[in-house]
Amino acid sequence: MISIQQQNYGLSVILHDEFTLADFRQLEEALLKAIEQVQLPNLLLDLSQMKDFTIDMALEHLRFLRQHAHDFGRTAIIVNDIWIRLGARLANLLTLQRPKYFSDRYTALKWLEQSIQNSGVISNHN
Numbered sequence: 341m342i343s344i345q346q347q348n349y350g351l352s353v354i355l356h357d358e359f360t361l362a363d364f365r366q367l368e369e370a371l372l373k374a375i376e377q378v379q380l381p382n383l384l385l386d387l388s389q390m391k392d393f394t395i396d397m398a399l400e401h402l403r404f405l406r407q408h409a410h411d412f413g414r415t416a417i418i419v420n421d422i423w424i425r426l427g428a429r430l431a432n433l434l435t436l437q438r439p440k441y442f443s444d445r446y447t448a449l450k451w452l453e454q455s456i457q458n459s460g461v462i463s464n465h466n
Contacts, residue, residue, distance in 0.1 A: 348453075
């Protein structure tokens with residue numbers, strides 16, 4: 341299950357239980373919309389409640405990251421499970437993404453909001 345909310349820094353995404361291909365399609369749609377609305381939107385990806393993911397989702401995720409490697413600003417990933425963290429790190433190595441990993445939401449949000457204060461978010465729509 342997935343929960344997606346637009347925030348002042350970009351998107352907040354929380355994944356619950358299993359991350360499926362259907363969940364990824366919802367995320368992909370939201371990410372593409374965010375790219376149209378904001379130049380280099382930041383992403384908060386909370387994996388702390390995720391228990392598993394499907395292989396088809398992982399493959400689509402890699403494809404998307406490769407196509408849009410330079411379309412996003414900062415990515416903060418909240419993760420507690422060592423295996424989920426390892427999987428996320430491996431995916432990011434394959435796509436040259438450089439997210440920052442956090443164990444709590446507060447610190448992750450503070451890091452994302454700091455980037456807004458330092459550089460500002462530029463809207464693609466005036």
